[in-house]
Amino acid sequence: MQPIGTSDARVGNAQTRSAASGRAFWATVIGMAVMVLIFVFAVISAANEQSVLGWILAAIALGWLALAAYALFLVRGTLRFGKNAVRKLQSDLEDAQMRAPSSGTSAVPEADAMRDQKLAHSFQIVLVQNKVLKEELAKGDQADQEVVDRAIDTINFTAKNGMGMVQSQDTVDGTVVD
Numbered sequence: 379m380q381p382i383g384t385s386d387a388r389v390g391n392a393q394t395r396s397a398a399s400g401r402a403f404w405a406t407v408i409g410m411a412v413m414v415l416i417f418v419f420a421v422i423s424a425a426n427e428q429s430v431l432g433w434i435l436a437a438i439a440l441g442w443l444a445l446a447a448y449a450l451f452l453v454r455g456t457l458r459f460g461k462n463a464v465r466k467l468q469s470d471l472e473d474a475q476m477r478a479p480s481s482g483t484s485a486v487p488e489a490d491a492m493r494d495q496k497l498a499h500s501f502q503i504v505l506v507q508n509k510v511l512k513e514e515l516a517k518g519d520q521a522d523q524e525v526v527d528r529a530i531d532t533i534n535f536t537a538k539n540g541m542g543m544v545q546s547q548d549t550v551d552g553t554v555v556d
Contacts, residue, residue, distance in 0.1 A: 406450060413443045493543055500540040507533045 420439040424432030514521040
């Protein structure tokens, strides 16, 4: 994704990073040039004076130059590795974002579909028993108490099973009988 416009804070950060890396590059170049100059000066001084101490100092300067070059090589390699790792991570995240389902679509696994179907069936049972209760209670004193008690028991049992399905994370199996 690329930001539209220049009001994005990341654009300013990219420019700051670019300027900082440019300064770091020039500081490295200047530092290495100074090390090379010190080594050349030490070699020229040692050659002019023809002293053992001058050659020892030239060897020490060469050691420091080699150490600086080695450190520079390691740091640059590490930075290159880090940049590649960040690019790969960004690419992987963009690929994952493209593959992710949008919030508008719902991919319901088969186990969830079975649970939803069983819950829907439980609600239908409760609605049927509700109708039976209303019909019996509408009869007034002539209502069959056994039918009322059985309807209430069926509603309680079905509600308890439905709540167990909702609270359980296990898959639901079985058949739905209409």
